[in-house]
Structures are given as C-alpha cells and as structure tokens.
Amino acid sequence: MLKENISSTSSRFFITDAIDLRITITQTLNWQPLIGASVVDISFITTMVSELASNIIKYAKSGYIELRSYEYPGNVDIEVFAMDNGPGIVNLRQAMQEHFSSGGTLGLGLSGVKRIADNFEILSNVGQGTRVWAKKNIPIDPSQQVFSLTTAFYSSTSDGLAAFSKNTLIAPSSTFNFEIGKRIRAYPGQLVCGDQVIALPLEEGYLLAIIDATGHGPDAYKMALKLIAAIKTIASRNLSAIMSELYELAIGNIGASLGLAFFDAKQQTVHYAGIGNTSLVVFNDKKWRGVSRDGILGQRLPSFTEQSTTFRPGDMAIMFTDGLSESLAHNEASRLRFQDANTIAYRLVDMLGKTYDDASCIVLKWNK
Numbered sequence: 001m002l003k004e005n006i007s008s009t010s011s012r013f014f015i016t017d018a019i020d021l022r023i024t025i026t027q028t029l030n031w032q033p034l035i036g037a038s039v040v041d042i043s044f045i046t047t048m049v050s051e052l053a054s055n056i057i058k059y060a061k062s063g064y065i066e067l068r069s070y071e072y073p074g075n076v077d078i079e080v081f082a083m084d085n086g087p088g089i090v091n092l093r094q095a096m097q098e099h100f101s102s103g104g105t106l107g108l109g110l111s112g113v114k115r116i117a118d119n120f121e122i123l124s125n126v127g128q129g130t131r132v133w134a135k136k137n138i139p140i141d142p143s144q145q146v147f148s149l150t151t152a153f154y155s156s157t158s159d160g161l162a163a164f165s166k167n168t169l170i171a172p173s174s175t176f177n178f179e180i181g182k183r184i185r186a187y188p189g190q191l192v193c194g195d196q197v198i199a200l201p202l203e204e205g206y207l208l209a210i211i212d213a214t215g216h217g218p219d220a221y222k223m224a225l226k227l228i229a230a231i232k233t234i235a236s237r238n239l240s241a242i243m244s245e246l247y248e249l250a251i252g253n254i255g256a257s258l259g260l261a262f263f264d265a266k267q268q269t270v271h272y273a274g275i276g277n278t279s280l281v282v283f284n285d286k287k288w289r290g291v292s293r294d295g296i297l298g299q300r301l302p303s304f305t306e307q308s309t310t311f312r313p314g315d316m317a318i319m320f321t322d323g324l325s326e327s328l329a330h331n332e333a334s335r336l337r338f339q340d341a342n343t344i345a346y347r348l349v350d351m352l353g354k355t356y357d358d359a360s361c362i363v364l365k366w367n368k
Helices: 018-029 039-060 107-116 218-234 238-252 326-336 340-354
Strands: 009-015 063-072 075-084 119-125 129-137 164-168 177-183 195-202 204-213 256-264 269-276 280-285 289-292 307-312 316-321 359-366
Touching: 009 018, 009 039, 009 256, 018 039, 018 177, 039 063, 039 075, 039 107, 039 129, 063 359, 075 340, 107 119, 107 129, 129 340, 164 218, 177 195, 177 204, 177 340, 195 316, 195 359, 204 218, 204 316, 204 359, 238 269, 256 280, 256 316, 256 340, 269 280, 280 326, 289 307, 316 326, 316 340
Parallel strands: none
Antiparallel strands: 009 063, 009 164, 063 075, 075 129, 119 129, 177 359, 195 204, 204 256, 256 269, 269 307, 280 289, 280 316, 316 359
16 A cells, blocks of 8 residues: 655744744744653754754844654654755865854754754755754653743743644555655745645556746746646546646646656556656666656647656656756665655755755655
C-alpha cells in the first residue's frame, strides 16, 4: 500500500525586526507539536529559533523561520529551517567556529545551533543569501501537563500570528508500495506560490503533475490552481490528451509550464510528457531523464511523443521546476535517496530552491 509519511504541522514566521523575533519565540514556546515535551527540549528548540532569527535581522534584514513537526508514537522530529536573501556568509568556516556569534543573541551562534541539533546543514552563497536546516528528535509525553513558558522569556505576550498551514499527503488508495512526498515554496516575500504539484491514484498506477505558472504571486497562483482543478477532472494515463486539453484551457491566460508522468505499476514503467521548464529524473539502473519540449501552455504547444523508461521496486523519481538547479538536484537526490520521500522533497526545495523564483518538487519512491 501507499506509505504515508507521518507529518503534522508547519508554521512560518517572517522576520524583519526585533518585534518579529519576539512574536516568533512566543509562538514557538506555545507551539502545539511541542505539547508534552520537556522544558529542556522546548528551550533547545526555542534557542535554535532565536539564534537563527537574530542572524537574519542582523545580517540579512529580512527572511523567515519555518518550523515543521513529524510526529511518531512517543516522539516528534522538529525541523527548524531559516532562509534569507541577504549578502551571504563570506567565511563560512569562521562563522561555524565556537564562540563566533552575532551580537544581541544568546551567544551560541551557528555552532551552538549545530551542537543542539541532531542533524544540521547550512548553505550560503555570497550575494544570494543563506539557508540553515536543523532537526532534533525529542520525546513526547501526551499525558504531561505543560505550562506556558512564555513568561520565562518575556513579561508580555503578543497577539501576532504566523502564517500557518497543514502539510497534506495524498490518501493511500492503492496496493502498490508507493511513497510520495511533495513540497512547494513561494517566491520569498510572497504568500502564495505559482508552482503546484499533484499526485492522483489511477488504475494500476499514479499520475503525477507539476505546474509552473508564468511569473509569481497571486496571478500565477490562480493560474496554477485552475490547471490543478482541471487535472483532477480529466486525469488519465493519456498524457498527450491531458496536455492538449490544458493547453486549450490556458489560452488567453498567463500560461504555464507543465510536467506529466504516469507510473504504471503493472507494466513497471513510467511515461513522461513535459512542456517548458519542468524536469523528471528517474533513479533506476541508469538514472533516466525525461526531456520537456520548449513551449508554454496557452501560447505555444510543440508536437511531442511520450517518453518512457523502466520503473521497478527500489526505484525513485523526482519531478521539479526550474526553481531548483537541475544539476544540483540530481546530486542531492542521489545522496538523499534512502530517506523518506517527504524528507527528500523538503530538503531539495529548502536547500536548492532559487531565492528569486517559486520552487517545487514531487518525489515518488517504489519501496521493495
């Protein structure tokens, strides 16, 4: 059956000044996934958030912190992700040294965040910004009565709320041992994303689609949602027919790039058709790449034939837009191949997503 990743909630906090920092820490202290955690573990998570958010304010002026939880019986994985579009870190080795910390923080710096975390990664490019990912597993006691720790940090609370969303995965509806992970990330500073992904169960397999509407912001978001809604009604294994119908639907609108893939479990193959800046890479015995034709929905539809390759138990496929660097995505996906699908999707977008574009990724693994 389809393996569903145990994923609960995510909260994003936009950081521009000290007030945002106070709100972020207040919300972290009272974050629902931490109910049942010890005071020490809550302070660990809050310390990481404080250090990373303070660095954003001092060095990048603006960015965001995203908290994510993956709950399992008796414990929870907490991920803290920080992203900014600042000047980047010139000397990353120095920044990671002990006792090297920005002024006004708790004094632990990036090296302190790394010590607290079970897993830690940082990527910084001069002139492009910095991304930090840290994960910590903590035990949870559901029966524990947890009091609010807000007053331990601040004497007053804030009514400010962070953007909140649910991480959703498709419901299992197949006997095939497929595992699917999805991640979209809006252009930094935008609340909605012009990239969208969908996975739909069909007879004997799954249809995956990835959309990159032209531009970004509300108009691109509306266009992408319009195409997603249409795919839900016309889904089939006939990719050329879907492409043609969506092209007609997009005429007169801003247009979009589109990638379609049907994973045929019975025949153990994957079929791909793409237009524009979408990509499919299949990690089988030869690491196959599906080629998208130059064009755009609603404006220029080239002639093309569906491409196919083998897809067997143990193989993995990733679909992504040009919000990710293709060469880096290949290498990073290879390194992460034995992680769960949702982790792979999040890590690819979080660490490799371009800071000047929407970014998205969908991962399908056929577990043995």
